[in-house]
Amino acid sequence: MxxxxxxxxxxxxxxxxxxxxxxxxxxxxxxxxxxxxxxxxxxxxxxxxxxxxxxxxxxxxxxxxxxxxxxxxxxxxxxxxxxxxxxxxxxxxxxxxxxxxxxxxxxxxxxxxxxxxxxxxxxxxxxxxxxxxxxxxxxxxxxxxxxxxxxxxxxxxxxxxxxGGAIGLTSMQEKYARTALAELTSGDPALMRNYLTRGRRDKRSDRAVLAAIRNGEGLSLTDAEAIVGRYRSGLLxxxxxxxxxxxxxxxxxxxxxxxxxxxxxxxxxNQSDVQRTWRHVGNLHPREQHISMDGQTVGLEEPFTAPDGTKLMYPCDPDAPVSHTANCHCQVDTTIDFIGALAREEAA
Structure with missing residues (x-):
């Protein structure tokens, strides 16, 4: 199957x-x-x-x-x-x-x-x-x-x-890191608490950040850079x-x-005996477009078509925009009708 x-x-x-x-x-x-x-x-x-x-x-x-x-x-x-x-x-x-x-x-x-x-x-x-x-x-x-x-x-x-360096990060990720550095050195409790919401931070540093917040002061640049270095590692x-x-x-x-x-x-x-069917596989943030594509069947060299008109030969097609590929969990079922081919052969 x-x-x-x-x-x-x-x-x-x-x-x-x-x-x-x-x-x-x-x-x-x-x-x-x-x-x-x-x-x-x-x-x-x-x-x-x-x-x-x-x-x-x-x-x-x-x-x-x-x-x-x-x-x-x-x-x-x-x-x-x-x-x-x-x-x-x-x-x-x-x-x-x-x-x-x-x-x-x-x-x-x-x-x-x-x-x-x-x-x-x-x-x-x-x-x-x-x-x-x-x-x-x-x-x-x-x-x-x-x-x-x-x-x-x-x-x-x-x-x-x-x-802890920036090499390897995307431009956006490095922007996150620089913003985090500004938060930690700001001395502003709200900004420093915002750092504590960053999912890829090294939580072992949280105690030092909380202590600085209680003391009403920002972290020193040296300490903040060390913490952000570990944050960069998480982003990497x-x-x-x-x-x-x-x-x-x-x-x-x-x-x-x-x-x-x-x-x-x-x-x-025979190419005409090959069919491919899109199978949506759910995750925490499913794409409505891919849900609607579930069950869509095409030929071997025919692309699938999303509701917005995007063509994909298969899930995570590198020619498709990132809005359709990043964290996509969908799959494809490809079948060959060997029985149909045999029946045609016998009838010939």
Whole structure:
């Protein structure tokens, strides 16, 4: 049954998403550890923002582990889908052999283009975020070394790893962090209590914040920066989780779809016998549009259509807007009418 493949894809998602998250964080660690702090500081002392950004060495190769993890997820989805197709053929009495070819030009092209585009977007956003931080720091007259450390983070003496820096965060997440710093140093009880509502804060710091509120004073800049550094780490983990789930799901659904295309390509399956059905899977914040799509059935190369007109080949289609992909839990049931094909063959 199609639900068995759906279940298997979900199992693979739970398996590969943590691996992709780990690989993403390894990429960020690589960027931070290879940023040349001395050259960044020297560039900032010259008010040379472009030179400081160059000294960060924002190289796509830092995410090579993520690229490998994405390839592994893609391959796993294709193998699972092909195994399902083969089992359904056997159950229907059809002697056919199906194998997933990750080296098929179409499959390889999708994986290469998607991985490259995704990593480029991450680094482009980093450059925007970094430029904003550097510009603000110089405008405010901050010490160049302090500005540089806000990007790279400070070395944890226990682990030898830089932690708490802005590198790896989105521009919006870094904005949250800077707002949090202003809250903690403000001395305003209402603003400081607002920090305590931030979901990704390190709650171990709450006692120090509450003590400062009781004393009617803001935290020192040094203490506040340490707390916000841990808050940045929480935001980074959130970004890693979000990217990992989205990318794992896209890779698994794309390779699942590719498997059926390859089955048709063998000549042993008629494309007209393949149908795909959207299955809405609820979560804490379900999309009304996806609820209304539940049960929508299309052909193999036909996209699903959301009520707002958005076309999606499958849930978390990377070509669809983020309003349809972020935290989407929907699935697809793909079936092949092997029985109908046999009946036509016998009647011919």
């Amino acid at each position: 199609a639900s068995s493949l759906r279940k298997r894809i979900e199992e693979l998602l739970q398996e590969h998403a943590p691996l992709l998250q780990k690989a993403f964080l390894e990429g960020v660690k690589d960027l931070r550890s290879n940023a040349n702090l001395r050259l960044i500081v020297a560039a900032l002392e010259r008010n040379d923002i472009d030179g400081a950004i160059k000294s960060l060495n924002l190289d796509p190769a830092a995410f090579r582990a993520f690229d490998r993890a994405l390839t592994a997820a893609f391959d796993s989805g294709g193998i699972a889908a092909t195994a399902y197709i083969s089992s359904q053929a056997v159950r229907s009495g059809i002697a056919a052999v199906f194998r997933f070819n990750a080296r098929d030009p179409r499959a390889e092209s999708w994986l290469l283009d998607h991985s490259s585009t995704m990593i480029t977007r991450i680094l482009d956003d980093q450059r925007v975020m970094v430029r904003n931080i550097l510009s603000a720091g110089l405008r405010e007259g901050s010490n160049p070394r302090t500005i540089a450390l806000s990007l790279t983070g400070r070395i944890n003496r226990a682990t030898g790893v830089r932690e 983990n959130l970004r890693g989780e979000t990217i990992a789930r989205l990318e794992a799901k896209a890779a698994l659904h794309q390779s699942e779809h590719e498997s059926f295309l390859q089955a048709v390509g063998t000549g042993q399956v």
